[in-house]
Amino acid sequence: NTKAFIFDLDGVIVDTAKYHFLAWKKIANELGFEFTHENNELLKGVSRVRSLDIILELGKVEASQEDKNRWLVQKNEDYLSYLVDMDESEILPGVMPILNYLKERNQLIALGSASKNARPILEKTGTLSYFDAIVDGNDVSNAKPDPEVFLLAAKLLNIKPEDSIVFEDSVAGIQAANIGGMVSVGIGEASTLHEAKYIFKDFTQMDKTFIDTLIK
Ligand code: G6P
């Protein structure tokens, strides 16, 4: 059977979560408060605009729209500066074998990411051509845990939500997949991603027989 395999980008295909973290941390520190890895879990899968609001809430900072716009620009410039030298070495372990196996089995592959920087990242890492559909932060108006991004990806592939599998590293993304009626697969810590139907620490822990059981 043909299924839709929908991949989140940041923290699933590429190790960019660390760069988002550094860029947000810099802004928090400039505003005079700490920003921990634990805080950062709240931002995973969340849009840029919403991420800033969460950070300002954490630091109890009141800001004008003008200030917010400035920080949003600063965050993205900082983030992009980390991506200048990005290449295929930043693809997370085990991702390429799974992408190749899905192709071998004639499955459909989509991207479902909140990021507005998704396409250049796929280009730089040489993974763009694997995707039959790309839905990113430029295409949707409702952020995860709203399932819009995944539902649109499945629709573009002409596959029903229940025949779609979502790979996600964020709590918001797992919730979005579940709300959308898709099979959620968490990539990361079981303690964080316990709402997922299946959880793997990373793609090296996922074998072809797991994919086979999803396809049949
Ligand atoms: C992903 C990441 C978030 C990021 C969001 C927007 O969901 O997990 O950390 O804030 O995309 O990304 P962007 O590249 O548009 O700022």
Ligand code: MG
């Ligand atoms: Mg992610």
